[in-house]
Each structure stands twice: as C-alpha cells, then as structure tokens.
Amino acid sequence: MKLRSIIVDDSSMQRMAIARLVNNHPNLAMIAGYSNAIEAINGIKNHEVDLIFLDVEMPIINGFDLLESLDNPPQVILITGNPEYALKAFDYDVTDYLQKPITLARFDSSVKRAMAKCERAQRMSEEDVYIFVKSSLKKHKVVINDIMWIEGLGDYIKLVTNEGNIVILSTMKSFEKQLPKYKFLRIHKSYIVNLERIEKFNRKNVEVEGRQVPVSRRKKIELMEALNNI
Template structure:
C-alpha cells in the first residue's frame, strides 16, 4: 500500500457520526485528520480547497446540506459523500464524487473508499508529472518539449540534440547551460557528451548506460552519482 497520507476533514451535523468517521480516518495509515466541522457554513469559512485532499461529507445537514456545499465551493478536493439514504447516490455522482458511503459505515467499505481516493490522487499526480515541460529554441521557434518525452540529450559542438520518444530536436546551447533547464531529480549528466532521463534507464555497468535500446558511455566519475540517483546498491 502507498505511504501517501491524504489530508482529510469530516463534515457532519451529528457528533456521534463525526466521531465514528474521525476514528476511521485516524486509524487509517493513508489518512490524516485535519479537522471536524458540524456544517457546510463552517467549511466555507475555514477551509481552502488546496489545504486538504478529501472531504468526508454528510449529505443531510441543516443550513447548508452536502450538495449545497459542493455547489458553493469554487474548487473541490476529492469528496466521499455519506448518507443513510441510498436514493442520493445518483445525484452524488453528478457532482463527480469519488465514492458514496451508506450509514452505518462498515470499516471494510470505508477502506475501499480510501483506496479509490488514493488511486485518484496518484492518477492526478501522474497527469501533473506528465505535463511538465520546457520550451527550447529550435529553427528560430520556441518549441514545447514534455520532460517525459526526453530520452537523452547529446552534445554536438555548439548544439545539443534532444533525443525524444518519437523524434529529435537540435538546440543551440552548451551542455552546461541546457542541463540547468532540467530537474536534477529526473536527469543526470553521465558523460561530458550525454545527459540521460533517469526514468528511462534500463541497466548500466562500469562504463555504459542502456536506455530505450541504446547504449551510452558512462564516465567513471559519474558512476557513483548514477548509482545514488537510481537508488542502486
């Protein structure tokens, strides 16, 4: 199971129900209980959506019910709706909630809901990761290049060549200057003429690195850095 912890709040007008859900959250290794609220008004006054990952939200509350709260929030985190009435389920998914729990809440079913929130959170993080990019100047144009598309960068005199998943781009730049555009956690200069995407490395030995079916030279002084970057023993 992932060691990620989702910051969570409970919103329910019933103190007994809040206590039950709060205990389930506290006992779950992937959840962190941030706060408990009695109604939607308290949430709108005190909670910013970027401060939490998931709301465990009762549908039937006075003042502002669960659906009213969702309609009032500009940006919503993941939502697990809770109700004693199954007839709300269809409407719940019109609000793109992650899951819908019926009272009384069964721990096993609660854990399934948490699993769904974790999966959705990881998928969202992957989308963000996949969209990271840089702009490079090539043929007098600024070209957007996704970092996940770069396999390796190769020095060619006054230029560098970006070897991508399905093409290559020639950029007027030194290796030193271009390396500063790339995140250190994802890319490493393994040789005076090569920078590799660490996520695409298949294997390596004392003098070479293999990735995407190609073998590139590895400088002796870079071997330790590569081992550390890949977490290799």
C-alpha cells in the same frame, strides 16, 4: 503522498468514527472536523483541502447544498445512511459514496479511488511541464515527459529525449532533484530512466524505444515496485 482531509458531519459520534479511520490511514492527513456546512465552507477557504468526507443529511444546509456552494471543490466522498442518495451523488462528480455503517474495507477502497484520481490529475498537470537546461552556451527547453533516460558522463550528463541528445554540465544527483519522483527512477549509478517509457525489462536491463539501459542488482526490487505503481 497524503491527502489533506476534512470531515463534515453534524453527528459528533460519526465525526469521531471517521476521524479514527482517517488518522489510521497512511495516505490521509486529518486537517479538521466540522459539525455544519457553514463552518466547513470557511474552513475550506482557509486551508488547502484535497478530500472531504461529507455527510449528506445535515440540518439547514445539507451536503449537496454545500457542494453547490463551492466554485472549485476538492474530491468528495459522500457519507449517508440512505441508499436513495447514491444516484444523485454521482451527479455531483463525487469520488465515491459510503453508506453507513462504514466498514474498514469499504473505506480503504474509497481512499484508493481518491488516491488514483489525485495521481491522474497530477500527471495531467505535468504533461507539459518543462525545464531549461544549458548546453553549448545555449539554453534548451526540455519537456519532462520527452526525456527517455539520463546518462551520467563524469562531470556531465546526457539527456536522451524524443528530439535527440543534450549534454549538460551537471551531476546526476543534482538533476534527479528536478524530476518528478513517481515518473523517474535511478536504476543504476549512471542511469535514471523514465518509468513510463520502459517497454520491457529483465534482470540486467530495461528496454526503452528498443534500446537497452542497464539496471544495477540492488535496484531491481525498487524498479519492480515502481513499475507496479504507474
């Protein structure tokens, strides 16, 4: 995941310094840099923006004025040389506050916070996401979060859910494309598991709701990495 980012700062030197940090970060994508709030407001209307690096002290319209003008602002990391703005910053529900001069470690910490906030919001928005599947000539509504695991049965797959099992005509590969990647992982040629439902695991199995699901040897490292990221 990359956060689409803009920089708003009246100092060209400061914009260049932040742009360097943004361009060198694997989780950020630079969209544009603006020298004043009016340009930024127009830019936000015309682009999808996930994160604003925003200077507080700008002439005519300062950073706080800009935030007040936005109906649904993206995440904001405020930047200023004046520590007195720190408390006021959080009245605006900003993600973080960076004080000049900005260190790489502090910048990376702010981006991590923005990434975590983005992922939480994404998960909340997917809480009630559902799909319709066809089984026994009927269509069934299945809430994605209710799926514990998927088991391959030749030309069919079995969805093991909170409400019971549903067998549908599909390949594992085809059904896997409908699932959010951060939540589900194929841990065996015949099993895809909901990572958030795993209670414990060992070299050979994961345990979900007290039941064992096998893990292939080549998927062990990928599983451990995925569990560390949820």
